[in-house]
Amino acid sequence: MRPASRSPTSAYSSRGRSPNDPHHSRGRSPPQAAPFSVRPFLVRSGPGREGVRRVAFHVRVRRDELRRAYEQGSAEARYFLDVQTGDILPIFVDIIERGGNPEDARRIASGVNVRYFLIPHKPSHEGYEEMEEFIGTVRDKRLRQALLDAxxxxxxxxxxxxxxxxxxxxxxRWLDEREARVREELDSWLERTGIELDET
Structure with a gap:
């Protein structure tokens, strides 16, 4: 994944278009563009037998790209996965609020949870709480105090x-625990949205 730019139209990767989204409406005009907002997730996998996951989207994107977006995301910078192309698209809220690139915002907003899925990010307060929890497990008193001061x-x-x-x-130990938390969060998101990664 390339470093994010400040352009809300840039994509993290460029690939050929995958087969059409199976949830794309047939014979209907596209939905009208709505003001930019991030609506709650809709589960696209539908009902199935207990314990059996139904996959709605096979998306060609690498897990490390999703992780990068997860780590760089914030309340001001949102990253969306395009399930048709595998591109990761950044939207910078401050630019949108100033009236910049309204077409991109409307295009993504009209396809949220159908074609464009918001990649989760960790709120800053949760990251702080994780550091506090880790410090509580440190046995070395000098290190524990140094981390508390830090x-x-x-x-x-x-x-x-x-x-x-x-x-x-x-x-x-900190890096291993952090990696496990990120993987768990992304796995949970993939499960909820019915997305299966194709990393070939």
Missing amino acids: IEGKGAFRRFREVLVSYPVDEE
Whole structure:
């Protein structure tokens, strides 16, 4: 995945178009564009036998691209997965609110949960709580105090990581736990939306 730009029209990847979305309406005119908003997820997989997942979309996109979007996403920067092309599309809320690129916003808004699916992101307060929880498991008293000092004020996450660099065992444990949380969140999102990744 390439680094995100400030252009809301740029895509993280460029691929050929996959087969038409099976949920695309037939014989009807496209829905009217609506003001940009992020509506709640709709489960597209439909009812099925208990314990059996029904896949609605096979999407050619790599998991590391989804992870990058998950980690870079925020209340100001939303990332959408286009299930037809596998592209990851950024929408910057401040640009939209200033009236920039309304066509892109309307296009995505009209296809939310049909073609464009909002990739989740971790709210900043949850990231802070995870650091606090981790600090509570640190046995080294000096490291624990250094981490507590590091998470005070702005730039807490950067300082937290800078302290951990000097403690490779604890740093590896933090990274492993963080990786597991991200994977769990993305797996849950893929399950809810009926998306299956094709990473070939």
